[in-house]
Amino acid sequence: MSNTDRDDGGGAQQGGAPSPDALLPTLDEEQLGVLRWVGREWGRVSGDPEAWRRALPVDPDLGRYPAPSEILPVRFGRFVRVSPVGGQPSGVEATGEDTRPSRLGRVGSGVRHVLLGAPLRSTAIAYERMRKVVALPVLSADALSSVAYGPEAMLAVLVLGGASALSYSVPVAATIVFLMLAVGMSYRQTIRAYPHGGGSYIVATANLGRVPGLAAAAGLMTDYILTVAVSVASGMAAVTSAIPSLEPDIVAIGVVVIAVLLAGNLRGVRQAGVLFAAPTYAFVLAVFVLVALGLFDAADRGFQPVAAPRLTATEGVDVLLVLRAFASGSTAMTGIEAISNAVPAFRPTEWRNARTTLTWMVGLLIALFAGTIALVHLDGVVPSAKETVLSQLAHRAFGPGFLYVFTQAATAAILLLAANTAYNDFPRVLFLLARDNQAPRIFLRLGDRLAFSNGIILLSVAAAAIYAAFDGRTAPLIPLYAVGVFLAFTLSQAGMVVHWWRLRDRHWRKSLAFNATGALLSAIVFITAGVTKFTEGAWFAVLVVGLFILVTTRIRHHYDVVGKALELHPHAVEVPSRTITPPRSEDGAKRTNAQTSSPEPEAPTEAQSEAETEETPEEIHPLSIVPIATLDLAGMRALAYAASLQQPVLALHISPSEDEAQRFREYWREWGDHLPLKIVVSPYRTIVAPLVNYIESLHHQRPDLTLTVILPEIVVRHWRHRLLHNRLAARLRRALRPLPKIVVTTVPFHV
């Protein structure tokens, strides 16, 4: 956890490939040195390791005894004995059952098993690689599906300027096509440079620094959340264009769709990639047929555009309107970066396959986008609130029959798939942020099914909230969308420019030129979108990005502080104030020399080691405190446990009055007065406060001591019985938590 300053500069080495092993940090040579030093100090006084091993009263390999699963009903899953492999010591492997002992838990686990499938081993991750014909539909669904709302968003702005403004659609679309080409070329460079996955976050962080990286991550993450929301909204529009009666229920249906995506992704849907190929290919096919038929029709009339219906202009046609149309239309490019993020998901040679796939994708995207716009222009279609542009085109080309329904169904399906792309990428960005200590560590955890469950859940909740907040409509979401996407594009490609400048390998000039063009164009779109759509919602996206940078910086700061605090501090233990001897070995072996030859211990020096920095046993100066209410079996066990530690023990009793205190003292004497007892009179009848006060006072008296508070706790079987017992142990534990150097031990007593 002390690797907070991991160098991500290499990029190509670290990459974006998630691994289940990220939780155990790698120690560098310096850290290993510290570890060795600490170990030497420990070894100076602490006796023979072999003696500690002999003293173990159990067989850690669980070998000599029958496996518990054979002799006992399974309660917490079971262990599988694995035979030694390649000279590794034979081990015990846990199964994936994470069931709680309660009946409810078992039912829950069963439901989860049915919904999400059986747990997957970490080693299964290697098999989840994709062929190109599978990767293309899965990874390009986001980009290609943008054709379903990008042109529409552009036209929706132009139409405000009336019919004359609509004629600007062709030049604006041409600009966007050029942009697609430039950005696509730019990402080809990224794939080559970052074969382990070069998402915008990685590229920007590695080349531009931490804050630009965070900005890129913020852009990406808002992008992914909005991709889900916009794709679902747009898919719903495709459905309601065909079946208008569903219109009132789109919010509810959309939320259900997001829930299904959630469940599917928690299951780990990448394995279903083959199934997912269908909608993308169907959509591509449908749009191609549509465009072909439309062009055929148009050729009949000599490519003379049909006049658009009369429109009342609500705004004048000016540069601002055209720029806004451009910014809206450029949302047709969202998702173009998906392949560069997911390079490691390809089959080897990953980067080569990824590049080829990217080229195919950009080709398809441009074809679909250009074809759609051309058809809109030729057919004189105008956007309507009731029916999507694509649906209008399909109606004109196919009439109301099978082909129309097929087109709408394929559109809805690819939009769903696009949302699913976000489910692959959003958790991966969170994983990378968490690995760099910029997001909570829970996002590092791979779930049962090798999916980043926590990130998937967060994405679903955020997307569903935004979708519902905007009543399931696409149009108002577009302004929020463009800003985040093009912020990430810009930073990613600016990062690539720096990368090539630093590297200067073969072809670096050409690569740099491509990336610089992409960066420049993306920046123009980003600024255009941010400025022209600021009041329409872009302000919100900007605010979110700012907050994101703030919060992640604070998180990183916290982890840095914690990591610093958790570092080992090699320090010589001055006086062996206490001799730590291995416990007596079970087979009657003689005690080791460490004990017999140890010098007579001395009192610890005053105020030594007031902080929580003990690294060796002899630095721990113990005192056990046993709060005891009555001398019953639970209390007696706690006392016996305390005494068995062979540390100084002080029993503590809280009494409401001096008379009662006297009575307890007599019982204590009857018992034999074997341990020192202190009675605190609490005339106000509180129990927790005087105990905590007293323990804190002891701590201030001797800050070098480690106080172990040993609490007898009655554990009942049914929750309803909890009400019948004071939860003193839990309350004390909570009250003692903030105090330093106080170890809390619970001795449970089950009834």
Place this chain on the structure above:
Amino acid sequence: MSNTDRDDGGGAQQGGAPSPDALLPTLDEEQLGVLRWVGREWGRVSGDPEAWRRALPVDPDLGRYPAPSEILPVRFGRFVRVSPVGGQPSGVEATGEDTRPSRLGRVGSGVRHVLLGAPLRSTAIAYERMRKVVALPVLSADALSSVAYGPEAMLAVLVLGGASALSYSVPVAATIVFLMLAVGMSYRQTIRAYPHGGGSYIVATANLGRVPGLAAAAGLMTDYILTVAVSVASGMAAVTSAIPSLEPDIVAIGVVVIAVLLAGNLRGVRQAGVLFAAPTYAFVLAVFVLVALGLFDAADRGFQPVAAPRLTATEGVDVLLVLRAFASGSTAMTGIEAISNAVPAFRPTEWRNARTTLTWMVGLLIALFAGTIALVHLDGVVPSAKETVLSQLAHRAFGPGFLYVFTQAATAAILLLAANTAYNDFPRVLFLLARDNQAPRIFLRLGDRLAFSNGIILLSVAAAAIYAAFDGRTAPLIPLYAVGVFLAFTLSQAGMVVHWWRLRDRHWRKSLAFNATGALLSAIVFITAGVTKFTEGAWFAVLVVGLFILVTTRIRHHYDVVGKALELHPHAVEVPSRTITPPRSEDGAKRTNAQTSSPEPEAPTEAQSEAETEETPEEIHPLSIVPIATLDLAGMRALAYAASLQQPVLALHISPSEDEAQRFREYWREWGDHLPLKIVVSPYRTIVAPLVNYIESLHHQRPDLTLTVILPEIVVRHWRHRLLHNRLAARLRRALRPLPKIVVTTVPFHV
């Protein structure tokens, strides 16, 4: 806690006086014998108590060091050093401050201080005794205020039979007066027999057995809840009779009134008894003047009753109607038992003062009740939904002027005071039930202000719920009311009959006769109310009583099981399998003989002591398990702590793969491999389940071992940082809770 079979037969000895000391059970001779035996076994092996004392590294009296309050900002309140009194050892006393360290907690404590007053010492309880002239208004408010709704309830039934039925009011009232006299005489006997407080629960339990006692308690407690609800409803009726515009808001106002009663009683309002005398005396005065004026008027017209207005009879006049009127009217007696419950609240000689007060009270009650009924009869008043009978009488006698308002205000005030009586008694009954293990122990606890806070809160919530559920109206509550009250009366007085029969002291025949009469009459009312009002709500009261008996019996059963489990089992420790030596004394004293002369320890016999029954340190066979994720400072401290216990230690690491396991093993070797390490591979990436499984397997391997699981836990200062750390320690603690013989130790690390 093992005194579950405490003999309550004496009654006079145990009494109903609550004391703050009830939490420490008294041990009888047999239990003391067990304690001594256990102590002897402990002493056989466990070394010199003096050595344990010398080994203490701190001064338990906090004497040699400055008090922490002098050197440190006060955090959890402070300690006050008290000088030795009467040869008692000098001690440390906790102050009443129970503040949590958080800022919110400090604000809350301040608000509480203002609302409820400063905490009171337990010793303050002795001063809260009442003189007769104070006790009379405070304790008889409940009974006297019943005059405000009892006659009305009776007339409300009779009026259903039309004007002719109203003529039955005089004979029915006469019967009720006779009943009052008989029950009053009966309670005089109770006071003499139970000078320490003879509530129905105590008398019924002592003489009739546990279940009748519980039935009486159930009756009493429903009575008290309904007293609050009915009194508040009736008080509201008195107010709305004078100010009809308040009618729509009575529910809200009534709930606020109950909240004020709650706050006042949490403050401990008994000290304000003098203030509380006023309303009762004012009410008595007002009704007396009213009756006197009314009789004077009536004397003018030769005591000729004014004809009641024409009424349409909705029911025929039959025996059932009259009986129902009788049952409703007898609610005028509720509260008559209050004095017998509260004998210890009187000044000495308590029982004598209580009897005198009871006699006064019954005299006043009969006078007010008879006077009211006589006046109603003479003035021809009929009950109305808009105005109470008492208000009508006052209007006739006084007109709308000051005297009328005074009467209504006094009525409202005494009804509030009556509700307050329930606040004195309800928690006391709960206390007695809890003392007999028939209610949760939280009701034993005296709050800061010497009030049974938990009982007070429960009463308020229940009364407010019922009040609101019945829309703040009195009439529908009456049927529920009578059943509980007379059930308690009947059982209490039947218990007294048995008491006198068993005792047969001087005058026993006379006392028995009085009580038998009271019991018989109460039983008649109980049966009448239960049968005639069954469908009107009495069924609910019967159901509640049944459920109450069921739940309290289950609670008692649970406490019995727990008490049995917690009993010490004296058993000889066969083999001193482990030598417990007192730790080294700090002043360098030589180790005691216990260690040097101890025999060479042997391995514990297989499967010895599988249950949680260890009573001496040498019965504990220890093994510490340290789950460790990384070798950082927190983990190292946990290892150092474990090793410092000088018990066998096993470090446990969960690894997602064999490769990662190998990596951790290498770090471990770098450190020096000082302790035995076991790595469990968890290919499904779960952490808690494999840890718990493994620990459970160790337990099954050697069930005699006490496994101490030592968890390093990172404690953050702000709650918002908690999200950034996996709550592994807490999750493990929860998962390990149900397993036997597993001690959980948390080694906190504060960042």
